[in-house]
Amino acid sequence: MQRREHSAQFVDLVAACAQFVTTVGRIVPNLKGEHYDDTERDTIGRGLARVRSAADWIENAVTRDGAGSPRSRPRRSNPCRPAGGPPRRLEHHPADGRH
Template structure:
């Protein structure tokens, strides 16, 4: 948690942070404070989940809690088994990367020119690859009989190539 805008240090004593978890000394439980409060322990799991959701309605709080929870290897592993969660995390990573790229492009116009050159070379290379592949295949296939379906499939493929090039 934040204390005056600054992260509290990780300390190993009761009532202080240790390895990303808050350890609180509880009466009758020794200095480690390993047990949970009786109130939380008596609630069903669904109710505890509802309470946590309620407490994390604030975006900043939710971000901090989620970040800390995902730093637990077991929690992260279990969370990533859910397809929707994994998709959402991957989408966020992509969006963050895209935002970073946009900032770099704004600050350094030369980057966009370099990207243009790379994209141009990719396009030219794809064209050469396509022509080279056809140059190998077409001579080997001369004289072969094609069904009407095969000819139509090739025509559709050529139309797709022309459409993509336009």
């Protein structure tokens, strides 16, 4: 039973990575020549930080002892993810520009 769950999680993880790369590959070529204001660039920057955080989390989970062990926690500090956990949603405060 445990091996079947492991296999299903593996397939889900591979599919999620492939879907992300496919989607980005469809969108990014159309960005050539587009201009973005500071707010839009900041929004994309926060999204990229979350993507990097999620990728680091995946890498740590599969190359170390697993997602929950102390040795698998990320080595660098990341404001988007508590150590050993999933990326968290960043709050946006439009009135004062804080995140």
